[in-house]
Amino acid sequence: MSDAVRDPSRLTQYAAGGGCACKIPPGELEQMVRGLVDRSHPELVVGLDDGDDAAAVLVQPGASEGEVVISTTDFFTPVVDDAYDWGRIAAANALSDIYAMGGRPVLAINLLGWPRAVLPPELASEVLRGGLAICDEAGIPLAGGHSIDSPEPLYGLAVTGMGRSDRLLRNDAARAGVPISLTKSLGVGILNNRHKATGEKFPHAVDSMTTLNRASSEAALTAGIAAATDVTGFGLLGHLFKMARASGVTAVVDAAAVPYLDGARQSIRDGFIPGGSRRNLDWVSPNLSADGISEEELILLADAQTSGGLLLAGEIPGATVIGEFVPRGESAVVVR
Structure with missing residues (x-):
């Protein structure tokens, strides 16, 4: 145009x-x-x-x-x-x-x-x-x-x-036996892709992206957490892979526990998939074990986020526990 x-x-x-x-x-x-x-x-x-x-x-x-x-x-x-x-x-x-x-x-x-x-x-x-x-x-x-x-x-x-x-909260300080927590729901990449294509508005996605991670960061420090990163352009799987690789552990994710914004699942079914999310999945795939997990689910987990939440090696109030870090295995990230 x-x-x-x-x-x-x-x-x-x-x-x-x-x-x-x-x-x-x-x-x-x-x-x-x-x-x-x-x-x-x-x-x-x-x-x-x-x-x-x-x-x-x-x-x-x-x-x-x-x-x-x-x-x-x-x-x-x-x-x-x-x-x-x-x-x-x-x-x-x-x-x-x-x-x-x-x-x-x-x-x-x-x-x-x-x-x-x-x-x-x-x-x-x-x-x-x-x-x-x-x-x-x-x-x-x-x-x-x-x-x-x-x-x-x-x-x-x-x-x-x-x-x-x-x-400091670092991405190389995750240890085996520690839970993995997420402070914001995923799916803004997919909803933003739909917004760009159709003009539909998603105020709840804007609310998520404009919410500061200040309170979560302060809570993590209070809880004595040492390892964290934020979930942005490389998606949950990409940032988990970087953290697991740097820390010498494996991240095990319970796919059913991961929270998503309303409309994200329907939007991916309707074909609104950002190219960045597919590239994220391609990058992580050699270091990923996900037997029985659908491609749709993996793209959701790899969705490129903008102003996403914190990914923590530990628990804080209000965050969702989505898995745990375990001793390093054959894959850096396992999705079940």
Whole structure:
């Protein structure tokens, strides 16, 4: 469809992908960053080694532990048509990386790409206003940023946080015998795919994506949990695989226990399957055992989430226990 006849109220039509489903596939990404791990900086507590949610560096040079600065960035193309909601979703998603590390965000700056020739600046203002609303909710300043003229609309944040090196939530700290918990229902990728194709609105999906993971992060730290990540573009199976691989354990998932948003199952039956979700499943499949589990169920488990919940090695109030970590077996992830 040419730009001249596109409807500017339908932002999702200006992007090939949408939300975290537009990420570079995990297998390709790992190939790109292979060999870039730098261990020459002893103050770097968390870096590229295991693909964790954010980087963490000790504030005091030469210290073995103590206060850390946590840094992350995340941006993507429109996941919903409403500009304000897209801004809110993108901001909550970026802040989630800090919460997934057990940190507290302290500062954010905007990252904006805007197709000036085809979309009005008023829409960009709405996107930025949405980001500001979420940062206000998180209690942090959103101060400045960077913008470019881009063929597709892009928005996100670079976020700085603080934490303690001895209290970080990491994806390499899961241990056998510990339950696996999930703090948000899955299915936003599939519902967003339907929204992009049909224009149907799913307010409950927007509510999920704009809910901060702050309370879950704080509860995890209170419970003494050491291992966590957030479920975003690589889907539940992808993020579980990364955690199990980094921790040297196997993740066993009870498929029947995994919660989904209303409409997700029907939407996948109706054919609304994001390409990113299929790529996630293809990537995990060599390390997955799922005898008797249907392809539909596996795609749901691999669905590329945007601003998903926390995946925890442990239990907190309100989270759903979906399985357990066991000693490492032949497969990194087992679905039953």
